[in-house]
Amino acid sequence: MKLTHKAAGAARHLAPAPVVVLCRPQLGENVGTTARAMLNFGLTELRLVSPECGWPNAKAVVACSGAYAVLNGIRLFDTVEQAVADLHHVYATTARARELKKPIVTAEAAVRETRQAMAEERKVGFLFGAERTGLTNEELLLADAVLSIPLNPDFSSLNLAQAVLLLSYEWFKSGDATPAVRAARKEGEPATKAEVDGLLGQLVDSLDVVDFFKSADRRQGLVRTIKVMIERRSWTRPEIHLFRGIVKELSQGGRR
Amino acid sequence: MKLTHKAAGAARHLAPAPVVVLCRPQLGENVGTTARAMLNFGLTELRLVSPECGWPNAKAVVACSGAYAVLNGIRLFDTVEQAVADLHHVYATTARARELKKPIVTAEAAVRETRQAMAEERKVGFLFGAERTGLTNEELLLADAVLSIPLNPDFSSLNLAQAVLLLSYEWFKSGDATPAVRAARKEGEPATKAEVDGLLGQLVDSLDVVDFFKSADRRQGLVRTIKVMIERRSWTRPEIHLFRGIVKELSQGGRR
Incomplete structure (x- = not known):
């Protein structure tokens, strides 16, 4: 049949x-x-x-x-x-x-x-x-x-x-091997630790210039917080580049 | 809305x-x-x-x-x-x-x-x-x-x-706790080891009566196989009862 x-x-x-x-x-x-x-x-x-x-x-x-x-x-x-x-x-x-x-x-x-x-x-x-x-x-x-x-x-x-x-x-x-979570597609290469450190250094310097931290005590705690906040994210190289541009422009604006 | x-x-x-x-x-x-x-x-x-x-x-x-x-x-x-x-x-x-x-x-x-x-x-x-x-x-x-x-x-x-x-x-x-496999509902109480042994003894005795095993060598191997075959299943008490009835009837039939 x-x-x-x-x-x-x-x-x-x-x-x-x-x-x-x-x-x-x-x-x-x-x-x-x-x-x-x-x-x-x-x-x-x-x-x-x-x-x-x-x-x-x-x-x-x-x-x-x-x-x-x-x-x-x-x-x-x-x-x-x-x-x-x-x-x-x-x-x-x-x-x-x-x-x-x-x-x-x-x-x-x-x-x-x-x-x-x-x-x-x-x-x-x-x-x-x-x-x-x-x-x-x-x-x-x-x-x-x-x-x-x-x-x-x-x-x-x-x-x-x-x-x-x-x-x-x-x-x-x-029977399917699809991973449960596939990471987001990133634009550009991931940034290296050195590039992230470069951003962090520039950011802290710029904040020092505008006396953001007020005191050495506050500075120590806040720098640690900023470091964690930035480092725990995974950045691409173009993002770090953009971020550094933003910090530069903002700090130059603050000095004008 | x-x-x-x-x-x-x-x-x-x-x-x-x-x-x-x-x-x-x-x-x-x-x-x-x-x-x-x-x-x-x-x-x-x-x-x-x-x-x-x-x-x-x-x-x-x-x-x-x-x-x-x-x-x-x-x-x-x-x-x-x-x-x-x-x-x-x-x-x-x-x-x-x-x-x-x-x-x-x-x-x-x-x-x-x-x-x-x-x-x-x-x-x-x-x-x-x-x-x-x-x-x-x-x-x-x-x-x-x-x-x-x-x-x-x-x-x-x-x-x-x-x-x-x-x-x-x-x-x-x-969020559901349903077990993956729920065992079959059994009719009646599970049989004890002694009850299963009772069945096994009766079965081997009956097979001896009809000279099922032919030789002591064959008997040793076959009894072990039958033991495993019976013991690996989980039987209820009524099933053992039924099974023993079947063995009894068959072996009486063989002697008639």
Whole structure:
């Protein structure tokens, strides 16, 4: 039942990722937005179990915003058993707390376990239920563990594609090396300690000229404070140059 | 310009959270879905800067899926400067890499910094640009840092509410104590070591009766393997009971 369209190029360079299985999706839009959510984070394998919305579905095509690499590779199954038959580890996703006899994991923990399983060449899939009703108890029984995303207890209203988005985001993040903080791009070379000292010397000299410090005691404390204030920042060479120009102009103005 | 409706009860019990500022949103639906995304993860303060979609907006009311605690508290501003005037630290969010002279942070790092800032009683906000065009350079200049979410470089297509959702999710997660893995709920009391030993003894005896091991050499190795196989699992008392019943029945069947 695999649709015969070839997946677009985007999918080809992506690393292996877990499979997403939508059980009885009711709205074509949600299949489209799910495909879009997945591809943003490098998931490409989407399976539908007897979609109530019918398949293929024009609304899904519109809603996927060009995520054809996922949409065109969708595989259809009559039963959830068939859809997970080749998988080694299956997570069910459910919002409702039930009397479950399975481990419940956060999305973060689930993708960590998934990377581990996939490193051991096991295939992993995530089951999502119908929009209105979620997974049935029979579908839940097929799963090894349950993925549950902690939400505001007074307002828990994630739609299908959003739940898939959060899982996909955690998946991508767990394999992504983007540094948490990338430093600001600086204009010009960083200033050397000597250049910063040069500025400090000029500044203190200029302040001495206008008798800014009043007394030797005050001078000692204030010079230390100014030193710390200037040195704790990281300056570029052009900034030090500009700063020295400002000090020079101000002190010449004061003497006029 | 604050709308006068009272925020619904849900917002009242929530801890302080960062502010979300939408600059010139074009579609009312997106304001609604943004409100919904936020409230799922405990963010309630939403500000709009000259919304192109007009305000109030019927489509936003429909799209928010009941997130009135956010929608009814929305504040309107004419300029982004006014919208951020009371904030101490502002993040811009942008998908496009530009020649920025500001630190670029992941959502995870941004919420970590935000918790730190809020612990020091500083207010933090996140700016999101118009759907089609994103933030202008002037809006970017107002920010202290830039939030950028790593995406599949071949398909980067997050909509406004999805970007807000990921930020809100990271925010909630950073303050949430849900354990990564919650153990499966077990039926009945865990079995004691003695009960497991009892099962093992019965099993080995039964296997001896049917000459399962064939030789003393094989027996030694296989008994060790069976011991490990049984002992490494955590059994409940009813499971051990059931298991012993199975062994008994099978071995009686073998003797019939």
